[in-house]
Amino acid sequence: MKSAGSSSSAKPRLTTSAMIASIAAEGQRTKPAPFGHALVELARSREDVVGMTADLGKYTDLHIFAQAFPDRYYQMGMAEQLLFGAASGLAAEGFMPFATTYAVFASRRAYDFIHQTIAEEDRNVKIACALPGLTSGYGPSHQAAEDLALFRAMPNMTVIDPCDAHEIEQIVPAVAAHRGPVYMRLLRGQVPLVLDEYNYRFELGKAALLRDGGDVLIISSGIMTMRALEAAQALSDDRVNAAVLHVPTIKPLDTEAILHEAGRPGRLVVVAENHTVIGGLGEAVASLLMRSGVHPAFRQIGLPDEFLAAGALPTLHDRYGISTAEVTRQIKEWLR
């Protein structure tokens, strides 16, 4: 093993991917702050929209909304329990709050407040959370590996895991048109742009087959759809044909599309998610297939049931098997 700096050709030492690291790969097409700009666009036509945050406006792209509509922006301070209680109160008075923080704080710190004041009371609050899954190398304090499992388990809650900037722009008006509480994962800053090349439209509760192929079906959500599409391209170089079914709405699940695709014979089914393998899309699909008597060969790609390491995202995504190279390698191994 080479020690760092032992030669001029050594890989550069990667620095910690902290809070403002972009998930975009070098040279990838991106779009800045899609959530913030889409929310401004929505708010022009809907006067009931208000923005709220707990000291993370700049880190959730809500500052774009704050600049456009300063009098419709509520800075609640670093108090997540208050943020969601107050969001419930504003919703009770007829407003539609978009409340932002990091996924760890909504799911872990404020869970009971969302459960009781928003979900149980069925308030029209849209919760948008940055740093979903493993999108920060800051350590477990900021790595929301279990947010989807927690919100899936909450009655009344719609749960969304978007892939890219193109999708986030469409999710904002779509969740506004849906009456009821929503938890959506957020990618912020320079956000990859991928799905515009697939003639894709987000539809709440619908999965979309982005690519077809006869050897393996990858069912994915969030940034793992981006990785799945890249892996499918790499696999095709080895004459492996991969289909990619993108499932951005984790709850309610598009059971029809999943059963239709997974029921086609002769394909390995792989669920890929930026989330712990416990309680997310993988187990949701597995239990659906079991309940429905559909039994393809089945594998899961996701984060392990452990506290994840700090460091650089490319290193961590390789280590935990969710980088494009690792997705490709695992699928090839399973097909061998």
Added chain:
Amino acid sequence: MATPTLANALTLAQRARNIRRNALLMGEVQGQGYIAQALDIADVLAVAYFHAMRFRPEDPAWEERDRFLLSNGHYAIALYAALIEAGIIPEAELETYGFDESRLPMSGMASYTPGMEMSGGSLGLGLGIAVGMALGLKRKKSAARIYTLFSDGELDEGSKWEAIMSAAHHKLDNLIAIVDVNNQQADGPSKQMLGFEPLVDKLEAFGWFVQRVDGNDLAAVVGAFDAAMAHAEPKPRMIVADTLMGKGVPFLEQREKNHFIRVEPHEWQLALSELNAGEQP
């Protein structure tokens, strides 16, 4: 500020007695309930609903109503008793308290009961919701107020203090909070669980207009509500109400204090007769 007259004080005394009676009848139906708390807070509820708040019994969701948020959901038996007295819930439903399919579950929930503005039960939620609703009323330029009742035990919850800071930060002068200091929590006397005194000094330091009154002295409670409504500073308002658990039923006032007080089956009627015996002329 309106001066409480003897006439309306007596009317409120009758209301408070009826609230206590309704609560005892519900307790008897179920053979259990947070009856000692209902009896201690009846005077505050009588003043809130029959002196301070604007509402329409036939239209509990009337846009211009004053909102009452019950943060301490286990006091639902008391609020139902007040909502029945206010004509928002029919008196006949009293018989259904706590039974399957009833609109009157033991813990107050917004999704079950007309006039119940929030789902309590998990303590420490109400003041945060109240902040959001008060902000919402200001956005709508509504003249309505938010009232919220919580228990002294809820002062242990950090979320309460987040909301206490926030209400002052946002200058929510349309928010009147009442804390019931009955000094009794699940595990014992509140002040032994997690000390919160000096409460008035603390709340004033947090930027609230604060009054501390005997919560079972109707004239004092009326005076506190009037002053809270009339106060000119752009501050949220807190009424610290010291109350006596079991108030109005002497043998329950004297019973060893417990969070969930035990009442024997034959004692419900005894409690009602003691309540009636205590009636003022």
